[in-house]
Amino acid sequence: DAGVTQSPTHLIKTRGQQVTLRCSPKSGHDTVSWYQQALGQGPQFIFQYYEEEERQRGNFPDRFSGHQFPNYSSELNVNALLLGDSALYLCASSLEQQSYGYTFGSGTRLTVV
């Protein structure tokens, strides 16, 4: 039973560019959340997707956007990258009917230069 799969594992982008990160949830899960973990800090909630809609959003600018597909996989898009966007981006999946059972992926390490 596959867990949460994130791609790519590492990424280097230049300031001002755009990036797309991908997440495949654990089999049977229908909800995907994204978190940003800056170096030396705890993860910060970006947003959550359920039924292909953004259901809840954290304190992140509109440069951060997402999408959920009919197969429950999800993308995180960040536009106009800033140096401060360098972080580990974590995807967590869960089942709506058991909303406290989160499974995290290994993350995508984004470096903005």
Added chain:
Amino acid sequence: AQSVAQPEDQVNVAEGNPLTVKCTYSVSGNPYLFWYVQYPNRGLQFLLKYITGDNLVKGSYGFEAEFNKSQTSFHLKKPSALVSDSALYFCAVRDHTGRRALTFGSGTRLQVQP
């Protein structure tokens, strides 16, 4: 707003000794509480959670945590530490409402010396 405090940046313990990693929280209503562990360059690995019921929760790898509502605490414990327990530990909280976001603490680095 919900919040989590992990007052210790680092905890040092000798192998074989008991360990405690502290966590206090603030949330409206009843909490869901979680502990995760993170190894270098890895994602978060689930250890245990408190949803309801017994205040003492047993989790993976011999870890346990005690929910104390009056002190709003959820400290992580293990009777006998292993060198392989050395990692970064995060406490997280969410409430029982429709808001599903986890709020994490800043993390505590556990160093177990041989």
